[in-house]
Amino acid sequence: MKKLFLLIGLMIGLVSFGQSGDADAIVNALKSGDATRLTEHLDDFVDVKLLDKPEVKNMSRNQAAITLKGFFTETGINGFEKTSQRDATGISYLTGKLQNSNKGYNITLMMKMKNGKWQIITVRVS
Template sequence: MKRMLLLAGVVLSLLSFRVSGDADTIISALKDGNAEQLSQYFDNMLDVKLPEKDEIKNVGKNQAGIAVKGFFADNHIKGFEATSQREISGTMYLTGKLTGGSKSYNITLMMKNKGDKTAIMTLRIN
């Protein structure tokens, strides 16, 4: 019984490192202003809200990627500072500030684990 609990603990620890690795890669993509790398973590369908645009619900991964790439390019996004990163009931939240040109934008990502990868379910920028 002790061995099973120990094995379960080791497996959970390894899984949490994988999630952390994905979160670190997502943060790195935001810091670099790399929308293409960020979009690799989009779920197949997600909700996207960009400044001065209506929220798009259940948009496909490719269309969301195009919209976010356009926003990053138009606003010269080149930096990110995380303000909060937490997990509640298997859902991960990442909030922070994107910087571009003379403006900064608040960003919130809601993510879940899908298999062995973290998937972005919601992306809101305002």
């Protein structure tokens, strides 16, 4: 019986570690200003809202990757400061400030758990 509880505890710990690893990888991609690494965590379809442009819903992963890479390049994003992260069952919200040489931009990411990994489903930049 003790072995069963130990095994269950170990499995829960490993799953939790893997989930936080994905979120940490997303934060690290933002901190380094690396849109390519960030786009590795996009879901198949993403809602994207950038600055004063209209929101685009259900954008394909490839189109969202091109859009985000263009935004990071055009605005000179070179860092990120996390302000909040909230987790609910299968959903996580990450907010912070993207940094560049001029002014920063607020960003909110909504992520969902899919196949044991956090996948970005919404990106909002204001």
